Amino acid sequence: MNGWLSAAGVLATATALIHITAGGRDVVRPLLASGLDAEPLRTLHAVWHFVSADLLFSGAALIALAADPTPHTPLVLFIAAHFLTYAAVFLVITLRAGWSRPLLRLPQWLLLLPVAVLAGTGAL
Known part of the structure; x- marks a missing residue:
């Protein structure tokens, strides 16, 4: 069992x-209650569900890969890069918003970056 993964x-x-x-x-309830036009609203709603599935499948994959003694380095690094990219996007968008704190x-x-680090460490 790979504890990192x-x-x-x-x-x-x-x-x-x-x-x-x-x-x-x-996020979703206020989005659906907004006055946004139907096409962008439904597109954003679908994307939210895509991310839900992506996070669940990635978690399940990492748990399954942790139990397999065979190294799956390219796949694990792909998942780690995926979470690193998600974290980076949130950081860039947040820092560019001009908000206090x-x-x-x-x-x-704060949740996405540790997944990337743990998975990346477990792949090495």
């Missing part, structure tokens, strides 16, 4: 569950 998988799955519950309440306004990067 196991931890990354558990954290990715927890992130997915937080995304689904808190994101549904704090910006790192806490969109704190998703």
